[in-house]
Amino acid sequence: MxxxxxxxxxxxxxxxxxxxxxxxxxxxxxxxxxxxxxYTFESxxxxxxxxxxxxxxxxxxxxxxSTFKEYRxxxxxxxxxxxMGYTFVAITACDDKDHMTKSRAENIANLMGxxxxxxxxxxxxxxxxxxxxxxxxxxxxxxxxxxxxxxAELGHRTFLIDHEYNKNKNGPFTRVNNWYDIKxxxxxxxx
Ligand SMILES: [Mg+2]
Numbered sequence: 001m002x003x004x005x006x007x008x009x010x011x012x013x014x015x016x017x018x019x020x021x022x023x024x025x026x027x028x029x030x031x032x033x034x035x036x037x038x039y040t041f042e043s044x045x046x047x048x049x050x051x052x053x054x055x056x057x058x059x060x061x062x063x064x065x066s067t068f069k070e071y072r073x074x075x076x077x078x079x080x081x082x083x084m085g086y087t088f089v090a091i092t093a094c095d096d097k098d099h100m101t102k103s104r105a106e107n108i109a110n111l112m113g114x115x116x117x118x119x120x121x122x123x124x125x126x127x128x129x130x131x132x133x134x135x136x137x138x139x140x141x142x143x144x145x146x147x148x149x150x151x152a153e154l155g156h157r158t159f160l161i162d163h164e165y166n167k168n169k170n171g172p173f174t175r176v177n178n179w180y181d182i183k184x185x186x187x188x189x190x191x
Contacts, residue, residue: 001087003138005151007128008092008104008119010039010143011161012078013068013111020044022064023054039143039165059095059124066103070111077179078112081186086139088112090119091131093147132156141182148173159185 009015034044041051120131140151152158152172
């Protein structure tokens with residue numbers, strides 16, 4: 001089986017925009033665009049804000065967690081890769097509340113048009129090592145440096161989706177703009 005293991009937020013689903021819009025609707029003042037740039041919650045607020053409480057509220061809401069939009073129109077190249085014979089598995093470091101796995105799996109299936117073989121929900125900011133180690137050498141797609149490096153260390157061919165917040169960092173991964181780049185590279189590999 002050829003596996004593509006992939007992170008979810010800011011790789012498959014557009015977390016940053018949706019979280020920002022949700023906070024704005026709650027009339028909490030923020031520095032717009034900051035979360036996309038830094039991916040650190042504390043940097044997006046003007047004042048001291050209990051952002052962990054906000055994140056909990058966001059993650060506990062079935063609506064917010066099942067209605068993300070796709071990230072950078074990734075569904076097309078992902079479907080092309082599926083048609084090349086890849087099986088998709090998601091590994092996401094968000095809270096593992098009861099409905100979370102189902103919400104994420106359904107959100108992904110709705111956007112991509114097919115169900116992933118598995119969706120591993122490993123806990124907020126937790127290590128992905130255990131889930132990653134359940135698979136033999138595979139493709140691994142991430143935007144967070146630490147998780148990307150961990151996957152590479154475990155023998156996965158790792159792609160890092162380029163973001164402002166992970167720029168200027170090097171590691172045992174191939175930096176790409178989007179899933180179209182990944183598809184192109186994997187097509188070349190198989191040629
Ligand atoms: Mg991510």
